[in-house]
Amino acid sequence: MTVALVVKLLFIVLVTMGAFLPLITWVERKQSAVMQDRIGANRADLAGITLLGLLHPAADVLKLLSKEDVVPTGANRVLHLLAPVLALVPANAILAVIPFGGIYDFAGTQLNLVVADIDWGILYVFALGSIATYGSVIAGWASNNNFGLLGSMRASAQMISYEVTMGLSIVGLFMVYGTLHLPEMALLQDHGFRLFGFLVHFGVLHALPHWLDLVRLPAWGIFLQPLGFLLFLTCIMAENKRPPFDTPEADSELVAGYHMEYSGMRFGLFYTAEFLEVPVIGMVVTTLFLGGWAIPWLSQGTIIHAITPIFGVGVATGLCMILHVTSFLLKVVFMIWLQMALRWTLPRFRYDQVMDLGWKMILPLSLANVFVTAGVILFLERS
Amino acid sequence: MSASVPVVMFYALGLLAVLGSLGVVFNVRNTVAGALSLVGAMVSLAGIYVLLDAFFIGAVQVLVYAGAIMVLFLFVVMLLNLRGGNFGPPRRRAGGVFALLVGLAALWWGLDLLPGAFFGTGAVLPADFGGYRQVGALLFTDYVLAFEVASLLLLAAMVGAVILAKRDIGDAE
Numbered sequence: 001m002t003v004a005l006v007v008k009l010l011f012i013v014l015v016t017m018g019a020f021l022p023l024i025t026w027v028e029r030k031q032s033a034v035m036q037d038r039i040g041a042n043r044a045d046l047a048g049i050t051l052l053g054l055l056h057p058a059a060d061v062l063k064l065l066s067k068e069d070v071v072p073t074g075a076n077r078v079l080h081l082l083a084p085v086l087a088l089v090p091a092n093a094i095l096a097v098i099p100f101g102g103i104y105d106f107a108g109t110q111l112n113l114v115v116a117d118i119d120w121g122i123l124y125v126f127a128l129g130s131i132a133t134y135g136s137v138i139a140g141w142a143s144n145n146n147f148g149l150l151g152s153m154r155a156s157a158q159m160i161s162y163e164v165t166m167g168l169s170i171v172g173l174f175m176v177y178g179t180l181h182l183p184e185m186a187l188l189q190d191h192g193f194r195l196f197g198f199l200v201h202f203g204v205l206h207a208l209p210h211w212l213d214l215v216r217l218p219a220w221g222i223f224l225q226p227l228g229f230l231l232f233l234t235c236i237m238a239e240n241k242r243p244p245f246d247t248p249e250a251d252s253e254l255v256a257g258y259h260m261e262y263s264g265m266r267f268g269l270f271y272t273a274e275f276l277e278v279p280v281i282g283m284v285v286t287t288l289f290l291g292g293w294a295i296p297w298l299s300q301g302t303i304i305h306a307i308t309p310i311f312g313v314g315v316a317t318g319l320c321m322i323l324h325v326t327s328f329l330l331k332v333v334f335m336i337w338l339q340m341a342l343r344w345t346l347p348r349f350r351y352d353q354v355m356d357l358g359w360k361m362i363l364p365l366s367l368a369n370v371f372v373t374a375g376v377i378l379f380l381e382r383s
Numbered sequence: 384m385s386a387s388v389p390v391v392m393f394y395a396l397g398l399l400a401v402l403g404s405l406g407v408v409f410n411v412r413n414t415v416a417g418a419l420s421l422v423g424a425m426v427s428l429a430g431i432y433v434l435l436d437a438f439f440i441g442a443v444q445v446l447v448y449a450g451a452i453m454v455l456f457l458f459v460v461m462l463l464n465l466r467g468g469n470f471g472p473p474r475r476r477a478g479g480v481f482a483l484l485v486g487l488a489a490l491w492w493g494l495d496l497l498p499g500a501f502f503g504t505g506a507v508l509p510a511d512f513g514g515y516r517q518v519g520a521l522l523f524t525d526y527v528l529a530f531e532v533a534s535l536l537l538l539a540a541m542v543g544a545v546i547l548a549k550r551d552i553g554d555a556e
Binding site for chain 2: 076079118119120123124126127128129130131133134137138141149152153156157159160163164180
């Protein structure tokens with residue numbers, strides 16, 4: 001049992017920190033280069049081998065580690081040293097509740113592919129997300145720098161605003177799935193629903209013709225709560241403080257915002273935290289809205305049933321598990337690509353535009369989403 | 384009582400909560416450090432709630448108090464750049480009397496509970512105690528009146544804050 005736990009923990013942390021994180025710094029450079037008709041990072045070489053610039057993440061880390069670690073005069077030394085750590089830890093800790101696979105039955109032994117199987121998983125994610133604010137808030141204040149302070153004040157206001165709306169934007173999802181338990185949410189998305197079933201419910205048709213009955217969509221959050229998906233994605237991207245929501249560190253206004261007095265690897269930790277949040281956001285959004293590990297139109301039962309005659313139950317379950325984990329990681333990769341594409345497409349919003357978007361657009365729309373969803377659920381239960 | 388993991392964690396978290404609270408009281412000069420001590424105390428309390436199987440309250444404690452309210456505190460402290468000297472002389476008498484009364488009440492209640500802590504056996508928790516479903520069900524059945532009254536109170540506070548802020552701008556013009 002403990003061995004399984006350690007293996008699961010190692011898997012998710014190594015995939016995120018060891019594979020996604022360095023690759024993302026490379027992808028960010030290369031994707032932006034492609035989008036802007038440039039070549040991008042390609043100079044770091046080891047005996048003439050450049051590997052398309054893939055050596056750059058290693059070169060970056062070496063450079064950051066070898067730089068002097070400066071604490072500015074008049075800074076609060078303890079808090080200045082503590083802030084980067086506070087920024088990095090929450091994103092890491094969120095990995096514990098992400099289900100990267102379903103529950104598999106190996107000859108009576110249940111294997112549940114989530115590190116911490118807690119009933120209130122999404123609350124845990126939100127709680128850690130709200131703690132993540134402190135890293136950037138303390139950093140700017142402890143630096144004894146006016147630009148830094150402006151950056152951290154913007155960070156605190158922006159993150160408070162978007163936390164409220166982020167929570168509200170997925171209340172509809174809670175009502176649809178009736179749970180806050182992330183593995184259970186993913187499991188519920190491993191089904192399909194009839195796309196035109198509403199015609200029968202509203203009494204337009206008595207029964208669906210056979211060909212319409214076959215038109216099914218996976219019961220993913222993005223199909224059941226499309227508005228919720230858009231709102232949640234906007235909010236969680238604003239929480240990450242990457243462009244177009246990077247007002248706390250807006251280079252053209254605040255030099256570098258809250259982390260401008262950081263050098264060397266302490267700056268590197270802020271950088272890491274921001275990049276680490278990209279796959280973590282991808283994982284949270286995948287679990288909530290993109291079916292988690294589910295493969296569309298092929299439920300776990302279908303897959304195992306189809307492979308069992310060839311290889312037997314044990315191998316079939318194992319293969320299904322590998323397929324599910326692969327499916328989960330592919331969806332996360334897609335979400336990372338989407339965030340990168342958005343980051344390099346949209347210019348930075350002005351600070352007041354960010355606030356207006358949060359309070360005047362997303363908050364009312366989230367509330368409307370809650371009421372409409374509640375009305376529809378009530379109607380479906382009554383009829 | 385053996386030194387099991389929850390017991391050790393309880394004492395560690397309790398110590399942190401007490402230290403954090405003391406940090407609030409004694410960090411008069413450095414208000415940001417005081418606010419951060421309060422964050423520490425609140426996170427420790429959340430840990431104690433989780434040890435008591437009150438998972439929902441623990442999560443909400445971090446989410447609302449440590450994550451949202453304290454960030455707002457910090458925001459205001461930073462915005463006004465409050466330092467120890469800015470507060471004027473402390474109003475000792477009224478505050479002191481109130482603090483004494485609250486302290487005595489807490490002591491009275493604590494003394495009442497003390498024998499149970501040493502000699503009693505722990506209460507048997509019902510299954511699923513402290514989950515969001517149980518708390519939600521109670522909130523919307525047995526305690527719905529208190530819940531609604533609290534929401535009205537918050538609404539009134541919000542409207543009041545908006546009106547106060549608006550009047551200031553009107554005066555400036």
